[in-house]
Structure formats: structure tokens, C-alpha cells
Amino acid sequence: MGFLNSKTNRYLFAIIVIASFTIFLVFYFLNNLNNSNRLINKLENALTTTKNLFEEQKRYALSLSILLSEDKTIIDSFIKKDRKKSFQIVNTKIKTLKQLQNSTLEIQIHNKNLTTYIRSWDINTKNLNLASFRQGLIKVAKEKKPIVSIELGERLNIKAISPIIENNEYLGSVEAIIDFDYLSHELAKKGYELFVLLDKEYLNIASELKNKKRIKDYILINKANIHHLNNLDLDNIKDYGYISNENYSFAYFSYYGLDNKHLGYIFTGIDNNKHLDISNDYKYETIYINSKVKIK
Known part of the structure; x- marks a missing residue:
């Protein structure tokens, strides 16, 4: 420790320690x-x-709802109010679409008065009034234009809704519903x-x-x-x-x-x-x- 006996060396040592600590910081x-x-x-x-x-998912859902709202087999069964036939057609199409993208897809079709016509996951539910809490349905019925959003209902999903139009008359709407699993x-x-x-x-x-x-x-x-x-x-x-x-x-x-x-x-x-x-x-x-x- 003779190095530190010199006052100059002690100063030098202190400077080295301070400089080293500063560089470290x-x-x-x-x-x-x-x-x-x-x-x-x-x-x-x-x-x-x-x-x-x-x-991307919103665009996908919107494309599906537009496509399904213009599908002749769906429209024909809907106009005839053949719920069993509509249910069968919709689920067949869902099965085909799932091969394109492995996401959970559900379809709901609504009547002109904003009640449930069919749900792809539950054929027994019908005539459920949705107007009180589904703003998207009201907007589509009023403006007759498709919309897509993360919309709140009984669940929370990406929902795309497109009007069913026949001879310029609004008949109802088709809704494509995608969850967040994909x-x-x-x-x-x-x-x-x-x-x-x-x-x-x-x-x-x-x-x-x-x-x-x-x-x-x-x-x-x-x-x-x-x-x-x-x-x-x-x-x-x-x-x-x-x-x-x-x-x-x-x-x-x-x-x-x-x-x-x-x-x-x-x-x-x-x-x-x-x-x-x-x-x-x-x-x-x-x-x-x-x-x-x-x-x-």
C-alpha cells in the first residue's frame, strides 16, 4: 500500500475510482x-x-356478411321463412368457409323488424327482439349499408352486418360473427x-x-x-x-x-x-x- 502514502497518489487513486464509477454509471x-x-x-x-x-379480420367478416346477404339460396329460404332450410344452408357454408380460415365463425340472420330469424349455433332461438341493445342492426336497417365493428351484444365479437335487399326493399340482414381465437x-x-x-x-x-x-x-x-x-x-x-x-x-x-x-x-x-x-x-x-x- 506504499502507493497510497503519497498525497499525489491518493488524489490520483481517488480520481481513478471516481472516473471508473462515472464510466460504469x-x-x-x-x-x-x-x-x-x-x-x-x-x-x-x-x-x-x-x-x-x-x-384484416374486420374486412374478412364484412366480406362474408356481404357475400351471404347476396346468396340466392339463403335469400330464397329466408323469403319463404323456411328456417330449417336456412339453418342447413348457413351451416354448410360455415363448414366450407372454415376450410379457408380456421376461425370460429357464426352467422345470424335478422328479420325486417330487427328480431332473430335464425342463429347458426341455435335453431331454437327465434323472434328475439334485438333492437334495444344492438345499435349496428338499427344502423343497417336505417341506412341499408353494411357495417363492421367490435360490437357489444350478449357477447363481444367482431360483427359485420349486411342488409338483405330484394327489389330495392330492405327485408332483413345477415350478420357474420368472429371471435378472438384466430x-x-x-x-x-x-x-x-x-x-x-x-x-x-x-x-x-x-x-x-x-x-x-x-x-x-x-x-x-x-x-x-x-x-x-x-x-x-x-x-x-x-x-x-x-x-x-x-x-x-x-x-x-x-x-x-x-x-x-x-x-x-x-x-x-x-x-x-x-x-x-x-x-x-x-x-x-x-x-x-x-x-x-x-x-x-
Whole structure:
């Protein structure tokens, strides 16, 4: 330890220690910054991928509903009110369509007065009045144009509704319904996990979801590990952004009903192996066109 006996050497040693510690801190923070930037890039990719897949599924559902609403065999059996024949035709077509995309597809046909004509999954249900809680049906009947959305009913699905028109007269509508299993599967192949959350205040409408798992004020709609969402501050998130807990990081965005009411969030999760704390959130831009709300 003779080196430290000299005052100059002690100063030099102190400078070396301080410089080394400073360099260590600089590298530590730069490494964390690089890791954070890489994680945010991954989350941005996850967000973009999820949104694109959702739009792709919505287009798919819309195409199916339009195609089925113009199908002559369906229209003929519908006009004749031959429910058994309609049920058989619809399920045969579903079986064929499932060979094109292995997703859960259901079809519902509605009468002119917005009641149920047939459901592909339940032939016994008929004449159920849907006007009180299915805004999409009302919109299609009024405007006679197809629509697609993530719509709330007894369940929550991607729903596309197209009018049945014969001789310029509105006769009813055909609805293609797709759940979130296909999306979950496609995202899983890319290393992502999907979580579709619905605000619990809508359980008075979504009666079939009452037994689903809950996290704080939200219901988990799709099949996913709800424990991955533990310890997230879901009370203070905005319209879209990034958030993390100790083991997982998430990109998320809001989804809205046809009346622009906020229904819930869609989360896409990835492993947070380095246990980084990410929390960035943003609000959608709300603009008004002809006194109607449009959210960007």
C-alpha cells in the first residue's frame, strides 16, 4: 500500500475510482436506455401488428356478411321463412368457409323488424327482439349499408352486418360473427399474447360474459393468462400506449362502440425479461365532422 502514502497518489487513486464509477454509471444508463428503446420498438411492432390483424379480420367478416346477404339460396329460404332450410344452408357454408380460415365463425340472420330469424349455433332461438341493445342492426336497417365493428351484444365479437335487399326493399340482414381465437393464435405465432378487456359496466348487456375472469374493473374476453396482467395500473391508462409489470410489457389501445362509448382495451403482451419499467400513454384526437364525433 506504499502507493497510497503519497498525497499525489491518493488524489490520483481517488480520481481513478471516481472516473471508473462515472464510466460504469454512464454505461449502465446507456445500456438501460438501449434496452428500453429496443423494448419500445418491439411494443410498437406489437401494436401495429395487432391493429393490422384486427382490421384484416374486420374486412374478412364484412366480406362474408356481404357475400351471404347476396346468396340466392339463403335469400330464397329466408323469403319463404323456411328456417330449417336456412339453418342447413348457413351451416354448410360455415363448414366450407372454415376450410379457408380456421376461425370460429357464426352467422345470424335478422328479420325486417330487427328480431332473430335464425342463429347458426341455435335453431331454437327465434323472434328475439334485438333492437334495444344492438345499435349496428338499427344502423343497417336505417341506412341499408353494411357495417363492421367490435360490437357489444350478449357477447363481444367482431360483427359485420349486411342488409338483405330484394327489389330495392330492405327485408332483413345477415350478420357474420368472429371471435378472438384466430387473432390470439396468429399473434402467438409472432411471440405475442392477446388480451381483450371489456369494462364490467357492460355486463348488463353482455350477459353471457358474467362468468369470465376479471382484473380490476375489466372482464377478460378471450382465452389468455389473466395473471400476466397483475400489478398493472389499469385505472390511469389513457387511449393507447405502453405499460409493464415485472415480467411482461404491453402495448394497448382502446376500442369503442358505434356510439363512440369506450368499451375497453386490447392489450398485446411480450416478455419483459430485463424487468424494465415502461409507462407511456396517449389520448386519441377527437374531431367533429357535421356535429358527429370521430376519434383518430
